[in-house]
Amino acid sequence: MYIQGVDFADTSIVITEPYFNFSSIQESMNEILFEEYQFQSVLRINSGSLSAHHYFHTKPSELCCLVVDSSFSFTHIAPYCRSKKLHEGIRRINVGGKLLTNHLKEIISYRQLHVMDETHVINQVKEDVCYVSQDFLRDMELAQMKGEENTLMRDYVLPDFSSIRKGFCKPREEMVLSGKYKTGEQILRLANERFAVPEMLFHPSDIGIQEMGIPEAIVHSVQALPEEMQPHFYQNIVLTGGNTLFPGFRERLEAELRSLVPAHLPVSILLPSNPVCYSWEGGKLLAHSPDYEEMVVTREEYEENGHCVCEDKFDI
Incomplete structure (x- = not known):
C-alpha cells in the first residue's frame, strides 16, 4: 500500500494502546498493521512508556518515575523503573475528558440551554473557562454571591459559525450583570460549573462514580511497590494528557498528595510545557534511539512466527 508518498512496506510504525489490552484486540491490530497495511516493522507500546522514555531521556540520572496520564477516556497511573513498567502499581480511573465534557453538557442543558448535541462546542467551553x-x-x-461580588462568574459567547466562528469568554469588565447583550450573541453564564466539573478528577464520588480520585490512586499505586522505592516515585511524578492543562491542576494535586504522603517524603510533580504531546515526543526520541531496532517486530518475523512473536516482544 502507498499513501501520500509513504510506502508502508518500507516503513516502521509506533502505535500506542491501553495497558492490559485484550489479546483479541492485540491480535487484530497485528493483522491490520502487518497483513492489511504490510508495515516493514511495528512497535506496539503504551503511551505511558513513551512518556517515561521522554522523562528518563531528559533526566538521565533518575531511575524511577510515575506517569499520570489523564486523557480523553481514562486516567492511568503507571510506575516505571529503568524504563520498565511495574505492573503491580498500574491503576486506572474511569474518569477522563469525555466524562467531564458530558457532565458539563448535562449541567448547562438542565440550567440554561439544551446543548446535549453540541459536544465539540461544550468541550471548547470546558477548555476555555474551567479550572x-x-x-x-x-x-x-463565592459562586453563590450576587452581582459584582461573584468574581467567579464568566459569560461565554457561543459560536454561530457565521460571524462568530469560535466561542470565547467575555472579559470580566465587559460582562453585563443584567444579562442583556447585543442582539445575535448567545451567552452561557457560568459560575460553579467552572470548578465543579474538573473536581470530578479529584472526587469522582461527587457524581456517583465509586472510584478513587487521582491523589488517592497515586498513593495506592506507590504503596503497592517495594518500600525502598516509594520515595523515588513521589519525587518523580510526570503529568501528561489534556486534563492536566486545567489551571490549578498541578498545584491542587501537589497539595492533596502532600496531605496523604508521609511528611518525611518529598513530593515533586512535573507538568511539561506540552503534556498532550509529551508521549508523542517520547516516541520520536525512541524511534531514533539505538535500541529501537531490537524492540520492533518485523514483517518477516511476524510472517514466520505469527502473533506469539508480538506477545514475546511487546510488554503490554
Missing part, C-alpha cells in the same frame, strides 16, 4: 479549585468550599461560597 481546578484550590479551595472548593470557598469557591462555592
